[in-house]
Structures are given as C-alpha cells and as structure tokens.
Amino acid sequence: MAVPHKSDATRNKATQDRLGAIDLPEGGFSGAARVSAMKRLAEMGMPVRRDEYWRYTDPADLVRAEAPEAVVFHGTDPQLFGQVDRVTLVFTDGAFDPDASDDPSLAGVEISRLAVADKADIHWARDLYGVLETRGQTPINRPLAALNTAVATDGVLIRVTGRAARPVHLIYNHQSPTSDVMLHHCIKVEPGAELTLLETGPAAARLNMVTEVDVLEGGRFHHVRAQGRDHSRRAVTHIFARVAKAAQFKSFTLTVNGVLTRNEAVIEIIGDDAVAHIAGAALGDGVDGVFHHDDTVFITHDAVGCESRQVFKKVLKNGATGVFQGKILVKKDAQKTDGYQISQALLLDDDSQFLAKPELEIYADDVKCSHGSTTGAIDETALFYLRSRGIEREDATALLVLSFLADAIEEIDDEALAADVVARLEAWLARRKG
Amino acid sequence: MLEIKNLQVKLEEEDKAILKGVDLSIEAGSVHAIMGPNGSGKSTLSYVLSGRDGYTVTGGSATLDGEDLLEMEPEERAAAGLFLAFQYPVEIPGVGNMTFLRTALNAQRKARGEPEISAGDFLKLVREKAKALQIDAEMLKRPVNVGFSGGEKKRNEILQMAMLEPRMCVLDETDSGLDVDAMRLVADGVNALRGAGRSFLVITHYQRLLDHIKPDIVHIMADGRIIKSGGPELALEVERNGYADLLAEVV
Ligand SMILES: Nc1ncnc2c1ncn2[C@@H]1O[C@H](COP(=O)(O)OP(=O)(O)OP(=O)(O)O)[C@@H](O)[C@H]1O
Ligand SMILES: [Mg+2]
Numbered sequence: 001m002a003v004p005h006k007s008d009a010t011r012n013k014a015t016q017d018r019l020g021a022i023d024l025p026e027g028g029f030s031g032a033a034r035v036s037a038m039k040r041l042a043e044m045g046m047p048v049r050r051d052e053y054w055r056y057t058d059p060a061d062l063v064r065a066e067a068p069e070a071v072v073f074h075g076t077d078p079q080l081f082g083q084v085d086r087v088t089l090v091f092t093d094g095a096f097d098p099d100a101s102d103d104p105s106l107a108g109v110e111i112s113r114l115a116v117a118d119k120a121d122i123h124w125a126r127d128l129y130g131v132l133e134t135r136g137q138t139p140i141n142r143p144l145a146a147l148n149t150a151v152a153t154d155g156v157l158i159r160v161t162g163r164a165a166r167p168v169h170l171i172y173n174h175q176s177p178t179s180d181v182m183l184h185h186c187i188k189v190e191p192g193a194e195l196t197l198l199e200t201g202p203a204a205a206r207l208n209m210v211t212e213v214d215v216l217e218g219g220r221f222h223h224v225r226a227q228g229r230d231h232s233r234r235a236v237t238h239i240f241a242r243v244a245k246a247a248q249f250k251s252f253t254l255t256v257n258g259v260l261t262r263n264e265a266v267i268e269i270i271g272d273d274a275v276a277h278i279a280g281a282a283l284g285d286g287v288d289g290v291f292h293h294d295d296t297v298f299i300t301h302d303a304v305g306c307e308s309r310q311v312f313k314k315v316l317k318n319g320a321t322g323v324f325q326g327k328i329l330v331k332k333d334a335q336k337t338d339g340y341q342i343s344q345a346l347l348l349d350d351d352s353q354f355l356a357k358p359e360l361e362i363y364a365d366d367v368k369c370s371h372g373s374t375t376g377a378i379d380e381t382a383l384f385y386l387r388s389r390g391i392e393r394e395d396a397t398a399l400l401v402l403s404f405l406a407d408a409i410e411e412i413d414d415e416a417l418a419a420d421v422v423a424r425l426e427a428w429l430a431r432r433k434g
Numbered sequence: 435m436l437e438i439k440n441l442q443v444k445l446e447e448e449d450k451a452i453l454k455g456v457d458l459s460i461e462a463g464s465v466h467a468i469m470g471p472n473g474s475g476k477s478t479l480s481y482v483l484s485g486r487d488g489y490t491v492t493g494g495s496a497t498l499d500g501e502d503l504l505e506m507e508p509e510e511r512a513a514a515g516l517f518l519a520f521q522y523p524v525e526i527p528g529v530g531n532m533t534f535l536r537t538a539l540n541a542q543r544k545a546r547g548e549p550e551i552s553a554g555d556f557l558k559l560v561r562e563k564a565k566a567l568q569i570d571a572e573m574l575k576r577p578v579n580v581g582f583s584g585g586e587k588k589r590n591e592i593l594q595m596a597m598l599e600p601r602m603c604v605l606d607e608t609d610s611g612l613d614v615d616a617m618r619l620v621a622d623g624v625n626a627l628r629g630a631g632r633s634f635l636v637i638t639h640y641q642r643l644l645d646h647i648k649p650d651i652v653h654i655m656a657d658g659r660i661i662k663s664g665g666p667e668l669a670l671e672v673e674r675n676g677y678a679d680l681l682a683e684v685v
Contacts (some may be wrong), residue, residue, distance in 0.1 A: 380487060383525040388484050389538035389594060390545065399529050399537065404530025406577075411503035 013123060014046040014063050020430045021065035022151055028118040031417025033130030037150035039132070044141045053140055056323040057262055057294040062144060062208070064072035064238045067180035070205035070259070073230040077427070080226050081420055086166050087111075089156060090172040093204055094181030095153060099173075107161030109195065115154040115183060116368045125157045128186045132212040132240035139260040140298065145238040145264070146212040152184030155210075156196070160193040160219070169195035172203030174230055186210040189219035189247070196414070197221070202228025202258075207235040215247040223251035224404035224417050226424065227261060231288040234260040239278075245303070254421050255282040255293055256428050262294040271336075272304045279311040279411035283401075283425070285432050286319035286352065294323035295343075301334035301364075303400045310341040313408040315401050316352035317432075327359040330367050346404045347377055348397070398429040435458040435633045436483075436602050441494035443482050443658075452478045454658035455494065458635075460602070465634040467644055469669060470655030471677050476637045477521050480606045484518040485511050498602055499520030512538075513545035519591035521607045521637075526578035531590070535560060535597050536576045542598060557604075563596040567623055584611035592623040603627070604635045609643035621646030641673040653682055 027034050047059040061068050085365075089111070096113060104111040117125065126308070130149040136142060158168060181204035182318035189195055193216075215221045226233065228288065235258065243249045255261055266274045276299060284291030299308045314322035326345035345354030357374040378400050386396035402425060409425075412418040436458070443453035448489070452475050460466050470476055482489050483496055487506035496503045498514055506514065509685070526534065538652065540550045541651050556659070564574055579587050581633065588608050595603055610616055624647050636647060644652070644666060652668040653660045661684045662668065 229502060238629075247534075262685065348536075382524050382526055384486050384508060385520065385526070386514055386517055386534075386538075387508035388520075388543035389534075390509050391538055393507070394508050395537065395541065398528070399534070403526050403528035403577075 003168060003323045007146035009022050010050070011045045011048050012246070014409060015042070015043075015391055017065050018046050018147070021087060024150060024360070025153060027181065027183045029121045029126040030114070030129045033148045036134070037130055037146045040137065041143055041146045041150060042154070043144070044137075044143050045233070053296070056325070057260070058293065059144070059345070059422070061234055061260055062206070062262065066415070068234065069177045070174070070230060070232040072174055072177055073202070074230070075229050077229070081198050081417065082168060084167060084169070084198070084416060085421075086169040086198065088169045089170055090171045090173065091154070091203065093176045094183060106168070107165045108160060108193065109168065110159040111168065113154055113264060114152065115177035116159060117157055121257070121272045122157065124159055125190050128188055128212055128214055129184070132214065133210055133238070134237070134241055135166045135268065136197050136240045142264065142266070144208060144236050145240070148182050148184055148208050148238070150290065151403045152182040153211065155184040155186070158185070158187045158195065158197075160187070160189045160195040160286050162193055164193075167198050169198040170384060172199065172201035172207075172228065172230065174202040174228065174233065177205055181206045184202055184209070186213065187221070189211045189213070189215045189221050191217040191219060194220040197223045198417070199223075199225035202233045203229040203235070205233060207233070209235070210236045211237070211239045213239065213241040213249065213364060215241065215243050215249050217245045218246070219341045220248040221250070222413060224412055224414075224421070226254040226421070227258060229257050230346075231257045231259070233258050236262045237264065239265045241265070241267045241276065241301070243267065243269045243271065243274040245291065247276045249411065250409070250411065251278045253280040254424065255280065255283070256424070257291065258293065259290045259333060260292050262296065264296045267299045268306070269299070269301050269306045269308065270304055274303060274306045274308065275308075276306070277309040277311075277411055278308070280313070281405045281408040281409045281425070282314045282322060283428055284315050284320035284322065285315070286342050291320040292323070293321070295326070297326040299328050299339070299341065300335045301328070301330045303334055305336040306334065307338040308340065309411070310343070311408045311411055312343040313405050314345045314354060314403065316345055316354065317348035319351040321352065324354070324356045324358070324373065325343075326357075326371070327361065328369055328371070330362040330364050330369065332363040334364045335366045336363060337367040337369065339367065341371035342407070343373045344404070345375045346401065347375060351359055375406070394433040396434070398426070401429055402426070435462045436496070436498055436635070438496045439494050441479075441496055442492045443478060443489050444492055446488050446490045451492070452480065452489070452658055456658070456660055458554045458653065458660060460633050460635060462633055463615060463630045464650045465628065467636045467638060467649040467652045468655050469638060469652065469670060469672050474655045475658040476655055477606055480518050480604045483604060484508055484516060487642060509541065509545070512598070512600070513542050515601035517598060517603045519588070519594050519595060519608045520606040521604070521610070523579050523587040523591050525578050529578050531574050531578050532560065535594065537595055538594070544547045563593055566626070567593050567596070567619055568615065569593055585613060585616045589616060589620060590610055592620050596623060596627065599627070601632050602635070603632065604637070607639065608659060609638050609640060617643060618646065627664065638680070641669045642668045656681055656684070
C-alpha cells in the first residue's frame, strides 16, 4: 500500500478540492474497488510539483477539479489503422457511441463495457478492476490512477480466451472543448490467448485513462496507440500490466502534439521467461503553444529468465519539453534477467529540452541490464550526405528524424501497423518543415 | 565544365588554410585524376565543391558550366549535376536504401522541373543498375550503408551515381578498401557512364584504379595546391617513386 505523503498545505488543498468535486459512482462489481480507491486517495493525497516523481512535470492541470479548455482540432487525416480489418469501439468525449461502433462480437474475445457490465457481476473483471492499479502504488504513489479507479464511468472490459481473429480498435473522439474524461479498461488475456489492441485519438480536453492488463501464462498482448493531434489537449494515462510465465506484453505509443501528456507504464513480470516491451515515439513542436511530454515507466522483474525493453524517442523543437523517467527493478530471485532501456531525444533547435532520469535497482546477481540516455542534434555529416544527393535540407532533416525514430517504430511487430505509424510521422514532418 | 580558379579555403573554426590556390579546369567528357600525399587537401577540395559546412572560401572561384558553385546549397549543386562519391560513405540507420535513392532522384528531378519517376520505372532502373554492380536485392532493402562492408559502401556510392546520372562526378578514394574484383566493377561502372557530356575527377592514391579508368590528365596535389599536371605517366611515376622527387622539384 502506498505510503501517505507528508501532509502540506498545497497538497491538502489540492486533495480537498479534487475529492470534494467527486461524485462517486455506485458501481456494482467495482463498488468496493472504488471505495477503497477513495480511501487510498485521501491517504496519499494529490500529487504536487514538489514530489520527486513530478519533478519534471507539473501535475496541477491534471489534478484540478475543472479541466482546462482544449480547442477541438479538426483534422482531415484518414482514420489511423483504417485499412486494418478490426473491430472498432468509438468513444466521443468519453461517451460510448454505439452507432459509430462495430458489433463487438469477435471470436476468441468477450467484450463488454464498464458502464453496462458494472450492474452485472463479472467475476474476472471484479478481480482485476483496481487490483493491478493498487499493486502499482508500491513503492511509488500514483494518485491520479487511484482517482481514476474511484471515478471512471466507462471503459472496455476485454477477456481474451483464444487467438483474437482481429484487433480491437478503440477510437477516442474529442468534440467538446471542456470535456473531462476518465476511462478505465480491464483486459485479461487468458493462458495462450492473444490480442492486438489499437487506440487512437485525443479523447477529451483532459483525459485520465487507466488500462489494467493481465497477461496469463503464454498469453500475448500487443498494443499500438496514437494520442491524437489536438494541440491543447491534456492527458495522463496509466498502463498497469502483469505478465505471467512465458507471456508477452508489447506496447507502443505515438504522440504528436498536446500541451501536456504524462504516460505512465507500470509493468510487473511475475512468471519465468516472460517478455515485456514498451516503446514510444513523441514529436513535439512548441510553435503552437506548450508541448510537454512525459514518459514514466516502472518495470519490476520478479521471475527468472525474463526480458524487458524500454525504447523511448522524442523529437523536440521550438521550446518543446520531453521527459523520461524509467526504472528497472530486479528483485532478488529474478536471475537471468535481461533488462534494456534507452531514452533519446533529438533536439531540432536550442530552445527545446529533454529531461531524463534512468534508474536501475538490482538485487539479483546474475542479470544483464543496461540503460542509456542521450540528447543530440541532427548529425551534420549525415545531413550533408543526403543534401549532396539533391535532397533539400528540410526533407533531409525529415529523413534523419525518421532514422532517429526507427528503433522505436521497430518495436511494433506488425508491419502494416508500423507502416501506418510511419505514414503519420511523415505527414507530421511534412507539415512542420523549417 | 568545372573551372576552379585560385581557390583558397580555410577552416571555419580556426585560422588554418587548407587550400592555398587551387587551379583546375576540367572540360566536358574528360577524366582527371588527383593524387597527393595524405592531408594535402584532396578531400577538402571535394567537400568545398559539394558545399559541406565548416570551410570558408577566402579567395578564388569554382564554377560548373559557368554557374557559381560556391553560392549554391549542396542540393542545388547536386541538381546542377555535381556528384561526390564520399571517401567515407555515411550510415543512415532506419532509412532504406531504396527510399533514399528514390527520394534523391525525385528531388533532383523536381529541382529540374521534371516529373517524378513512377514506382515501376524506378524499380526497373534500380534493379538494372544494381545488377551491374552486383548489389543484391537484400542490400537494396537494408538501411543506407548500415552493416555494409567497406567495399559494399563504395559500390553503393557508384550505384547512387549511376542512378542520379550527374554530369560532373568527383570520386574521393572510391578505390580504397576494394578488392580486385570490386575495383573492376567500380571501374566498369564509371566507364559505363563515360561519355561526351560527363566528366570525372578521380581522387586516388593508387595507380591500379587508373589502369581501369584511363585518365586524360593526372594532377599532383601537395599542401593545398596542384603542383604538377601531366598525362597518365605521372601516376606511374608516383607509383614507382612516391612523392619525394615531385615535392623536391617544386621547392
Ligand atoms: N574539419 C577539419 N578540422 C580540422 N582539420 C581539418 C578539417 N578538415 C580538413 N582538415 C585538415 O586539412 C588537411 C587536408 O585534409 P584532407 O582531408 O583534405 O586531406 P586529403 O588530401 O584528402 O588526405 P587523405 O589522402 O588522407 O584522404 C589535413 O591536414 C586535415 O587534417
Ligand atoms: Mg581524403
């Protein structure tokens, strides 16, 4: 259980204000988890800038009761992953849109929604809802995730019993400039089962999303998401994953734009020979206002012979800020651990900044762990090489940005999905020449 | 075609003169070779001609078909028909060789007001050119120069040259690191491009390449100047006696 923060006036006020504004849903099967989350929340309090874990990112806009407004962005991009044969579920400002969604029946998968299923007693979901989130509160408090468990009104509950015939695609539209949305997803991948989850879109003016993913023995979970082009949106997302014996968890996130994004991933590897990969590519241009992107990752190895990889790349310009906090914790008995972490930023000018805090904490003696973090500019020699072949400076720069991001994109196993992501990157770069 | 007159160049960052008055005139359709001791300024000349940052031109001129090269951006020089095969080709992870070639080709076409090449025509062209240089399909798919052996990188430079069909080709030690067979391939690649309109400036340390690519004129560069020019026999002389006698002559 989380350690209560030392009480202080700022935190107390933030906590009071926020908790005072909560209208706790009754929530059927999730009711007990919600009450417990409220209690935990009252104990730990809301995060404040002074917290070590929020040193590089000011949580104020994610905490306060009223969501700051966010201009709705009207793009003309075709739907990302639109050519993929998949099952789509659409949420607009957090509200499920049945007319825009596909029929969710899919071989190998049971799909329901929190808002509906809450009235029924779905045993598997009851045993997951708020459970991984609670585990993820040790050793570090994650109050915004507890807040989500307490308050979330909807989300999807996916139980994967076989090899899902098609990916499930959650589409998050944003139409109201003041929408303040909390979604909570629970995904259980049964032994030997496999699912690809796609997520796209900004979702809201302010989004707080929690995804709990339990991958059981030999299960596989692939995740590719893109967080929408809205410039002034804010988001805090948490993925809590538990990975069992010989299971695989792989997640990739593309972020372009957004005033404030904090993506946390808390991954617990509990079974031998399991694999967990988490990757991200973020592109930020401060020319439209603030761009602040924070990836915060905590991977715990608690089993033998497991592999984890963190690959995070950020491309920053015009005063954009990138943050990476990544930790690998290898417990005493987690021998033969192979842990890898790389975080890199490409700064396209002198105004942008990258703040990184890579950490290793290792208690086992037979492990292979490495971490690296770099901040660099465009390689002038490579730029000249491309230009000497007739490629204009800006196009050459775009190629080098793609080159820089390639390691992160490679973490997407599916080639068609990776190609879609690359096409988005290329479009972003083409719009932001110079 | 290429006219270099009294070209003087220093490093941008420090007050160090590298080229101290280079004169060179290469007429259309001819092949010139430059030899010279390490550090004499051969690569610097090739970089300054193609527009690399880091150098300051303190005097003289360089024109391509009468156009002032030194005023142009590197990409403009390429579009004008200049090509440099690098002494050390650059690795670009994550960018496929094919993407790179097509982007370059289309960029030059665009700059010249020509339409883009179709995907089909491009594939046909690249396959044909690659085959002649014995570059296999797998190498074409790989990221630019990544994991290529030294010799493969040099052949890849010649592939780019063959695709882009420049009029003025500068080859900076393209022969170094090549085995005998690869040298033959590269020479064949160059000879295939030889023609009335196209000129070459071949920088090399060895006579061997010049056996295959018969130069019209050989220049000796030392300490930032061309100190002697002559026929192919000059290269043979260097091969036999080194640079000592030539340098002594000048002093
Ligand atoms: N960017 C630089 N910084 C410092 N010195 C430089 C730089 N570029 C060139 N030089 C110096 O200028 C001189 C000429 O170098 P250059 O590479 O042109 O020689 P080169 O004739 O091509 O030699 P090699 O036969 O070894 O390839 C050398 O003394 C080199 O050290
Ligand atoms: Mg050289």
